[in-house]
Amino acid sequence: MPLWFISSFGHGCRAKFYVAQFVLLLSIGFFPLGSAFAAPLDEKKLAALIDTALEKWQVPGAAVVIVSGDKILYLKGRGVREIGKPERMTPDTVFPLASCTKAFTTTLLAMLADEGKLDFDDPVRKHLKDFHLSDPLADGDVRLRDLVSHRTGVAGHDLLWYRASWDQDEMIRRVGKLPLNKPFRTAMQYQSIMFTAAGKAAGNAGGKPWETLIEEKIIRPLGMKSTTLRSTDALKNPDHAIGHVPGQNGLDAITWYEMTDPNSAGSLNTSARDLAGWLQLHLNQGKNGDGRLVSAKQLEETHSPQIVIPLGEGDSEYPFTQQMSYGMGWVIQDYRGELLMSHAGLIDGFRAHLAILPKKNFALAILCNRHQTRMNLALSNQIIDQFLEAPAKDWNDHYQKLIEASALAAKNQAEQIERNRKLGTKPSLGIKEYVGTYEEPAYGIARVKAKNGSLFLEWSSFVCPLDHFENDTFRVLDNFLGQWPLEFHIKDGKVTGLTAMEMKFLRK
16 A cells, blocks of 8 residues: 655655655645625535535545635535545534644744744744754754745655654754755755744743643634644544545545644644634734734734745646745745635645635635545635636546546656566575664664564664565565665675665664
8 A cells, every 4th residue: 555644745746766755745725705606605506516526536525614704604514524434524523634733833933923032033043942954054044934934955854753753852853964955045845844843942932832822822712622732632522534545445444643742733633613713813814803813914924925836837736826935834826816825734544725815805724534635626726716707627637637647657657667677686695684773863773674584674663574676675665655765785795784765874
């Protein structure tokens, strides 16, 4: 079974050498609601769009909320919470919010800026003294703003947090050992651990842990009664969705990704009803009813472009977008000439999608219980096009064709690798010679062990069998990690190290 995890942002999966490598996909969708669904909202038309999307994408269920100003235009659950069971989705069904948590963290930073406890341009070490980057230039000038706009130069390295066997402080320490993939502040590279660091900095500046501040300053004031910060707490709610992934014979229900330690990069769990107030807070420039939670000035800072996200020439993912940027917890772009802010989140079995059109006083959220689906983006485009009275386009078909093309390209690449494989080769040494302990500064200790004549890799929480590919290259086989290469390095008849996860480990 392929890797289920996607941590946050990307324009689709790009196959590498027997690697199912994913990036926590932030597909963007945005959709004002206007002429096609004039108030009062035509719920039948909207329900038909949602039901068609669920059917075409084989998604068990979804919960949708649409707001304008202080009004809730639409709030419904469609489909079922778990395939094969009768319980229906409701507006109060709880889902993981995943990376859509990030905007909560940047809004908290804006609140603390209002209180004079921090500034977005504060050096990170002013509030998180042990934070470091490996590059001296970046390390000397990294600011809070850099952490929450993905421009530190450090690439994703999601396996340093996904199912990691270490705590958040260790995640932050390890990310400081990683080499920069791009020069500091020159490129957007989605990096969730930087948001974990930002949450720690916010807690230090605010005098309380991130989770306590989020509860006191956002969740309680907005009346988000179903919202929790730990998966264990979310699962206590009987009205919670079950995630699904493709299986051998359709969809398989899977257990929630366990997050018992609140994490500012992605641990919120919530419902469509609770998201209504959250979306309205952003539409109303920080106001909550007659009160104000955050100043318009500081909230707008989080909505402002910080780093360009390049669009490929003739980009078919976003055919009606000319420019795209990352703000602070939000992707910012144009769609058919309209300003769009959005973010998506993906974790085992689930996808969340939030979108705001500030100039149209409109926002919506789609929560669904199937992994790695483009249903949310297709559905959102269908709605916005009806509002804009744009030429009709079958967005379900559009994105399904893109997925088919991507799958075909991956299949062709895998077949090419097999054709180039050197058949009949064998490892240079006996199996026991590869057994040992290997170390990389950021990724830490990896152990290779032998059992019944076969090799296994133990790293973090993973124990993966190694299948011989050619010469001294093996394939790592794992339900979560997929298949990827592990190459042993031999010198003078001895194993000196290995390359795995694109990192070089030295033998101890």
